[in-house]
Structure formats: structure tokens, C-alpha cells
Amino acid sequence: MNIFKKTIFSVLLSLLVIGNVNADKIRIGTEGAYPPWNSKNEAGKLIGFEVELAYTLCRYIGQQCVIVEQDWDGMIPALIMRKFDAIMAGMSITAERQKAISFSQGYADEVASLAVMKGSSLEGLDTPAGINLTKPNAAAKKALKTLTAALAGKTVCVQTATIHQNFLDSGDVGKVNVRTYKTQDEVNLDLASGRCDAALAAAVAFSDYAEKSGKPVVLTGPTFSGGAFGNGVGVGIRKDDTELLKKFNAAINKARKNGDISRIATKWFGFDASM
Amino acid sequence: MDLELMINSFPKLLSAAAITLKLLSVSLIIGLFIGLFFAILRINKNIFISKFAYGYSYVFRGTPLLVQIFIIYFGLGQIEYLRSTVLWVILKEPYWCAIIAFSLNTGAYTSEILRSAFQTIKPGMIEAGKSLGISNKVIFFKIQIPIAIRQSLPAYGNEIILMMKGTSLASTVTIMDLTGVAKYIISTTFKPIEVFIVAGGIYLLMTFIIHNVIKFLEKKYSY
Numbered sequence: 001m002n003i004f005k006k007t008i009f010s011v012l013l014s015l016l017v018i019g020n021v022n023a024d025k026i027r028i029g030t031e032g033a034y035p036p037w038n039s040k041n042e043a044g045k046l047i048g049f050e051v052e053l054a055y056t057l058c059r060y061i062g063q064q065c066v067i068v069e070q071d072w073d074g075m076i077p078a079l080i081m082r083k084f085d086a087i088m089a090g091m092s093i094t095a096e097r098q099k100a101i102s103f104s105q106g107y108a109d110e111v112a113s114l115a116v117m118k119g120s121s122l123e124g125l126d127t128p129a130g131i132n133l134t135k136p137n138a139a140a141k142k143a144l145k146t147l148t149a150a151l152a153g154k155t156v157c158v159q160t161a162t163i164h165q166n167f168l169d170s171g172d173v174g175k176v177n178v179r180t181y182k183t184q185d186e187v188n189l190d191l192a193s194g195r196c197d198a199a200l201a202a203a204v205a206f207s208d209y210a211e212k213s214g215k216p217v218v219l220t221g222p223t224f225s226g227g228a229f230g231n232g233v234g235v236g237i238r239k240d241d242t243e244l245l246k247k248f249n250a251a252i253n254k255a256r257k258n259g260d261i262s263r264i265a266t267k268w269f270g271f272d273a274s275m
Numbered sequence: 276m277d278l279e280l281m282i283n284s285f286p287k288l289l290s291a292a293a294i295t296l297k298l299l300s301v302s303l304i305i306g307l308f309i310g311l312f313f314a315i316l317r318i319n320k321n322i323f324i325s326k327f328a329y330g331y332s333y334v335f336r337g338t339p340l341l342v343q344i345f346i347i348y349f350g351l352g353q354i355e356y357l358r359s360t361v362l363w364v365i366l367k368e369p370y371w372c373a374i375i376a377f378s379l380n381t382g383a384y385t386s387e388i389l390r391s392a393f394q395t396i397k398p399g400m401i402e403a404g405k406s407l408g409i410s411n412k413v414i415f416f417k418i419q420i421p422i423a424i425r426q427s428l429p430a431y432g433n434e435i436i437l438m439m440k441g442t443s444l445a446s447t448v449t450i451m452d453l454t455g456v457a458k459y460i461i462s463t464t465f466k467p468i469e470v471f472i473v474a475g476g477i478y479l480l481m482t483f484i485i486h487n488v489i490k491f492l493e494k495k496y497s498y
Binding site for chain 1: 349352353358367369447449458459461462463465466467
């Protein structure tokens with residue numbers, strides 16, 4: 001057997017082995033590019049709130065887990081195509097996504113916020129600290145009007161296929177020039193370079209970036225929750241996989257009762273983001 | 276298979292194909308001038324000039340188009356000094372960054388295609404012109420260029436098709452071309468197979484048209 005054949009043979013063999021080893025484990029998909037929810041360290045190892053929480057939940061379920069990396073824009077299709085069995089990737093529970101997949105109960109909540117560079121004309125908007133869009137009250141409606149006027153003709157950058165993109169597309173803040181990126185990293189880069197007048201994402205994504213890069217990124221306007229922003233972040237699971245959904249819901253209950261979720265959340269976010 | 280989604284997404288994708296064609300045609304026109312310029316430099320007898328032209332085509336043919344577009348878009352955007360110059364007016368726009376990357380890339384390939392076409396011209400043809408007392412300029416424009424164009428048509432047709440597919444990388448720098456819109460539709464429907472089949476079909480249709488136009492031109496200019 002020549003060396004070429006040997007190489008092909010061993011590669012095929014190793015693929016076979018990898019396939020079998022993972023057979024009885026729960027495979028959990030995450031992005032690895034949305035700190036502090038999930039990210040990678042210098043060594044390329046997946047870390048973050050959801051990575052640690054995933055292993056904790058799996059202990060409660062009593063099954064071993066493997067965490068699989070997947071680009072954000074292909075996350076739900078990859079779940080449906082059985083590349084993994086569950087999504088834990090800072091994915092908010094929204095009605096739109098629930099048409100395609102099921103969600104466990106929420107395990108953590110995030111608020112979204114606009115961010116601009118220090119010195120921007122969009123800094124210091126006259127709005128309340130936070131608005132809920134599920135049943136917007138008078139103050140929230142007024143805040144949306146203020147934002148509509150401020151953002152008219154401006155370029156607002158978001159990661160693709162996110163609740164933030166859905167919100168801007170919904171027209172609640174009028175016609176803004178929405179620019180979509182594959183990762184939050186790219187959004188941050190273009191916000192810093194000045195190509196974006198503002199960016200919209202989880203507030204923690206911006207504070208994390210500002211802290212690590214030292215760039216003068218500041219939050220502006222109200223924090224957003226409810227409505228297009230969904231109802232917390234949960235585990236995404238295939239619709240026909242009701243057994244696994246039950247397991248995750250039970251595990252989240254136990255982890256919440258024992259204080260695990262709030263402990264891990266405080267460790268990664270600096271505050272208790274659990275729910 | 277969600278046939279309804281395929282039918283509904285078709286008009287949206289078709290209008291996005293217009294952006295793809297615009298990116299393609301603008302880059303090809305600029306790239307053709309760049310290519311012609313560097314091809315002329317390549318056949319220059321001065322070794323420094325020809326090496327410089329060779330270096331350009333070596334770098335742009337030797338690196339992935341995705342890397343080139345990322346360097347021009349995200350890389351140049353990081354240079355603070357650049358952002359205070361007039362260049363930023365152009366580099367700020369994703370559209371122009373894509374055009375610059377595509378033009379430089381196709382320009383490198385075009386220069387190679389034209390260079391080899393120039394070199395296939397038999398010296399006898401040029402000598403025949405000279406013996407008739409025709410000036411070098413006229414020989415270049417009336418003999419060398421027309422023959423070079425005919426010689427390079429098949430290879431250049433391939434380059435157009437490769438470039439057409441290459442424009443799909445524009446979606447990585449936020450441009451809503453055919454691939455960008457396809458990804459957008461997928462981001463709200465979570466059905467990549469259906470949408471990419473329609474998008475792929477439109478790319479195939481464009482390839483079909485370009486291929487046949489080139490074939491027609493080849494016939495027309497054959498001798």
C-alpha cells in the first residue's frame with residue numbers, strides 16, 4: 001500500500017471513530033464569537049457563560065455533552081439538519097424562530113442597546129433608561145419617536161439573523177439604513193472605524209468590546225426588551241425532539257434552584273443575568 | 276422542499292442579481308484598463324518595469340480574493356490616519372471597497388491573459404507592418420491589439436465567469452448582492468436549501484448568457 005492510500009485510509013478511519021464516539025452524547029451548538037455569552041480563548045477553546053452552563057446542565061441531565069462550533073447565520077439550519085441537538089448561543093426566544101424550532105424555558109435575559117463612538121451626535125439621547133416593547137407604554141412610544149427622528153438616514157449596523165436586525169427591519173424606528181454583518185466582531189470593527197453611525201446588539205457585547213479593545217464605544221438611548229427582542233435566551237431544540245426538550249427544562253429548573261445559573265452568570269457578565 | 280418560498284424569493288433574488296451584474300461590469304471595465312496597462316508594462320524591455328508588473332499580478336493571483344477584500348475593507352478601515360484623508364470618502368463605502376478589490380484582482384488575471392496573447396503574435400506580422408513603413412503606434416493599435424483581443428477571448432470569457440462568481444464575496448462586506456439577499460432571506464426563513472437553489476439557478480443563468488455572448492464574439496472575430 002503506498003503512502004497516499006495509507007493517508008486516505010487513516011483519515012477515513014478517524015472520521016469513522018469520531019462519528020461513533022459522539023453517538024450517545026448530546027451535541028450542543030454555539031457560535032464562539034459573542035462574548036460574554038460564548039467565545040474562544042487564545043488557545044481556541046470555547047469558553048463563556050453558555051459553555052460553562054451547558055456542561056452544568058448536562059451534569060443534571062446525566063449525559064455527556066460535546067460543544068460544537070457553528071457560524072451564527074447557519075445555526076438554526078444546522079440544528080434542523082442534525083449537525084447537533086441543541087443550540088446554546090445567546091439565542092433569544094422569538095415567535096419567528098419558534099416557527100422553525102422549539103425553545104426550552106429561558107435561562108438568562110439580555111437587554112439590547114444602541115452603541116456609538118464617543119462624541120457622536122447620537123450620544124445622550126433624551127429617552128428613558130429602558131423600554132419594554134411587548135406592550136409599549138406612553139414613555140416607550142415617545143422614546144421610539146425620539147429614536148426615529150435621531151436615526152433618520154443613519155447607518156445602523158447589526159449582526160445578521162439577530163433580534164436586533166428584526167427590530168430595525170420592523171420599522172419601529174422608521175427607515176434606517178441597516179447594514180448586516182456575519183459576526184459581532186465585524187460590527188464592532190466597523191463601528192470603531194466610523195462606517196456605522198450606530199450599532200445595535202446586546203448591551204454586554206458592546207461593554208465587553210469597549211473594555212477589551214479600549215475603544216471609546218458608549219451606549220446610547222434606552223435599553224430594549226420584549227417585542228421583537230423576544231423573551232429571554234433559551235436552549236433551541238428540534239421540534240420533534242420533545243424528549244430532549246423535557247430533559248433541558250428539568251435541568252434548567254434544578255440549576256436555577258441550586259443557584260448555579262445565577263452564579264455562572266455573575267461570573268461572566270459581572271451581574272446576575274439569569275432568569 | 277418549500278416551493279412557495281422558492282417562488283416568492285425569486286423576484287427578490289432577481290433584483291439582487293442586478294447588483295451582482297453592476298459590481299461585475301464596473302469591475303470588469305476598470306479591470307480591463309488595469310490589465311491592459313500592466314500587460315504593456317510586462318512586455319516592456321526594461322527589466323524593472325516588467326518585474327514590477329509581474330509582482331503585481333503575482334500578488335493578486337497568489338492570494339484569495341476573500342483575503343484581498345477583507346484587507347481592503349476591514350484592514351484599511353483600521354488605519355486611523357487613512358480615515359482622516361479624502362481616500363476615506365471612497366473606502367468608507369462597502370460598494371467601492373468591493374469594486375477596488377474586484378478590479379485589482381481581475382486586472383491581474385487580465386494582464387496575464389493579454390500578455391500571453393501579445394506574445395503569441397508572430398514577429399512576422401509586426402515586421403510586415405514595419406517593412407510597409409507603418410508607424411509603431413499604428414502597428415500596436417491596428418495589428419497587435421486586434422489580434423491580442425481575438426487570442427484572449429476564450430481565456431477572458433473564463434475570467435468573466437470566474438469574476439461573476441467571485442462577486443458573491445461582496446456579501447461578506449455587507450453588500451446586498453445576489454448572495455447577500457439569499458443569506459438575508461435564509462436568516463428569516465431558516466431554509467437554506469430552497470433559497471440557495473434559486474440563487475444558484477440565477478448564477479447559472481448568468482453564466483449561460485455570458486458564455487454564449489463570448490462564443491458569439493469568438494465566431495465573429497475568427498479568421
